[in-house]
Amino acid sequence: MEQEIMQEVIQHFRFPEHLKEEIPYGSGHINDTFRLTFEGETGKPRRFILQRMNKEIFLRPVELMENIVGVTTWLRGKIISNGGDPERETLNLVPAADGNCYYRDSAGDYWRAYLFIEDAVCYNQVEKPEDFYESALAFGHFQRLLADYPAKTLHETIKDFHNTEERFLKLQKAVREDVCKRADKVKDEIAFALSRESLAHTLCRMQKNGELPLRVTHNDTKLNNIMMDRATGKGICVIDLDTVMPGLAVNDFGDSIRFGASTGAEDERDLSKIWCSLELFEAYTKGFLEGCGGSLTHEEICMLPDGAITMTYECGIRFLTDYLSGDTYFKTHREGQNLDRCRTQFKLVADMEQKKQQMYEIIANYANIKQHKCFKTNL
Ligand code: ATP
Ligand code: MG
Ligand code: MG
Structure with missing residues (x-):
């Protein structure tokens, strides 16, 4: 069932064609996070983050996504005008096939996808x-x-x-x-x-x-x-x-x-x-x-x-x-x-x-x- 839902969801985002790998990812406690790897056109793999939003906590997913679109679009503009790299310095949403920034699956869950930020890590604890x-x-x-x-x-x-x-x-x-x-x-x-x-x-x-x-x-x-x-x-x-x-x-x-x-x-x-x-x-x-x-x-x-x-x-x-x-x-x-x-x-x-x-x-x-x-x- 889970696998069928995953397939349904992946098809509904504007990802590249050939999926090579799909794994649960990171140590978040709120959403279900996956990392997807596709074959890129130039041979270099292309990766994305796909998340199923927690519906118990986020009761207004569409409003939440509107906030994220507003803020990330704004940040992208600022980063570009400051000469920064907009693909690494802010989250970038991947649109769904219908042009929305999220997809609602047949089980009623909301999903969204981001470009994967490469060559970066995050730490769970302050070590120093x-x-x-x-x-x-x-x-x-x-x-x-x-x-x-x-x-x-x-x-x-x-x-x-x-x-x-x-x-x-x-x-x-x-x-x-x-x-x-x-x-x-x-x-x-x-x-x-x-x-x-x-x-x-x-x-x-x-x-x-x-x-x-x-x-x-x-x-x-x-x-x-x-x-x-x-x-x-x-x-x-x-x-x-x-x-x-x-x-x-x-x-x-x-x-x-x-x-x-x-x-x-x-x-x-x-x-x-x-x-x-x-x-x-x-x-x-x-x-x-x-x-x-x-x-x-x-x-x-x-x-x-x-x-x-x-x-x-x-x-x-x-x-x-x-x-x-x-x-x-x-x-x-x-x-x-x-x-x-x-x-x-x-x-x-x-x-x-x-x-x-x-x-x-x-x-x-x-x-x-x-x-x-x-x-x-x-x-
Ligand atoms: P939390 O428990 O902090 O609320 P969460 O369930 O809301 O977590 P996120 O923090 O959004 O989930 O993502 C979980 C993990 O996935 C992050 O800690 C990070 O390691 C990884 N991650 C999320 N987005 C990206 C991205 N765009 N590129 C690379 N890694 C990412
Ligand atoms: Mg987090
Ligand atoms: Mg969170």
Whole structure:
């Protein structure tokens, strides 16, 4: 059955004629990814990525694809006018036979295809600060190339994704309802979250009143969503554009720090192993600011540490909400895993709060601004 579907799908894209190989590919967790190799006209094989989109997560596949078309077409134009290589520095969709950028198969699944980016790799884990720096540079560059894109025209494919106020309300509701009678066990965590309610409001308010501009955001700024050149190790292309949406640049920055600058696993039980590494924070900040190349506003630069704290806080309250609600959203593999995840996030929040001044100093250094001027609202 699967094989028949594959054949049906492959026929419906504008691929070359002779398929030589088709293999499951990469280590993505969301979509089903395959690499296809065809015989090229000149004898050199031509490769493509084919993906079946996850229909449980992406409920609006056509809107999602419209976002990807909008952003990749824009990036292609910018890369060409900068003298870059548009086949390596952005994703390139392969059209389906009917001219659409996706194909809906007879089982109702949506598929899309990209040119395969050759001679590039992606890493699952930050092994050294330089890798983290490279990913920051690439995400910053992505931000710069899209700085004048009309972000408002993008669909909000996952509603309220970083609406921290909404997430806070959901936590309060879960505490009130306490369906699993777990609230008593986690009084400290609930108190931690509730005492920091202002974190849920600050960035949302600044977005609403226009103090922070709406940007094209990636929303899954992990290391393995950057392809690195195999020979030079340099970040060349931002991939995995499923969650591209209008949002805040500081949130993309913040989520990278939350995940990438932590010294331990997200569900580590020994909290003494968890803190925010300033060395990694610095590597990312340097790369991100360099990549953004002056496209961020003064307010955005000033609010980068708040982005890191808020994203970590938001993630923590989501884990706590899920724990209180009976672990219905995030997959768990052991008892209490969501609570452990919540604790690591809150430990990071507390640690980042302590380190905010040092973060400002790092940012001021790379953004080349006088600290007192930049951060007067925060100090
Ligand atoms: P995630 O778990 O990060 O959400 P996903 O299921 O959404 O992953 P992708 O990140 O889009 O899937 O792709 C999975 C992997 O396939 C990537 O990590 C990368 O190794 C590879 N890949 C994706 N697109 C390309 C491409 N155009 N060229 C080469 N390799 C690619
Ligand atoms: Mg990915
Ligand atoms: Mg993905």
